Amino acid sequence: MVAGDFIECYSSPSDAGTFSVVVTCFFLDTAANVLKYIETIHHVLGDNGVWINLGPLAWHFEPDADTTRPSGNIELTLSELVAVILKSGFKFESGPHLDQHTISTPYMANSRGMLTYMYTAEFWVARKL
Numbered sequence: 641m642v643a644g645d646f647i648e649c650y651s652s653p654s655d656a657g658t659f660s661v662v663v664t665c666f667f668l669d670t671a672a673n674v675l676k677y678i679e680t681i682h683h684v685l686g687d688n689g690v691w692i693n694l695g696p697l698a699w700h701f702e703p704d705a706d707t708t709r710p711s712g713n714i715e716l717t718l719s720e721l722v723a724v725i726l727k728s729g730f731k732f733e734s735g736p737h738l739d740q741h742t743i744s745t746p747y748m749a750n751s752r753g754m755l756t757y758m759y760t761a762e763f764w765v766a767r768k769l
Contacts, residue, residue, distance in 0.1 A: 647676050650684050657686040666695040666747075666761075673714050674721065678728050682768060689768040691730065694743065696759040697721065718762060725766060735764025 662681050671677045681691055699715035716724065722736040735741045741763040749756040 647680050650680050655684050657684070657689075659684050659689060660686055661690045661692065663692045664695065665693075668693065668695055668721075669697050669699045671714075674716060675714060675724060678725060682728055682730070685768045687768065690733075691766045691768070692764075693735075693766075694745070694761050694763045696745075696761050698759065729769050730766040731769055733765045733767055735762065735766070 662685055664677075664681070668674055668677060685691065697716075697718060699713065718736065722732075725736075726732075743761045743763050745759045745761040747757045747759050749758075
């Protein structure tokens, strides 16, 4: 595990192809620029590497007041996201455009209480070409 910004932590040339699997769980929608996240995932995966994703597309990046990131978040629909993933050098093995997988997932739920937040999460397995 590495603490810090995902893109900054894994974009160096020495990180190229270092993982055979990347799992993103409730992660993609935290990106200010999801295109950079996809690029970084592709970068760190080795040949034939697998990307497993589970999470909603409830885009919610909120920059801190002192952030140095540029404004202008990129928030894609599922169809747009799928197109970008395919163009980025991945092939879906499960999920979008094959056998669409959405999973109703509790978030911040209390099994003994009446309040439960539910997300419709996207699930896929994609392989780097």
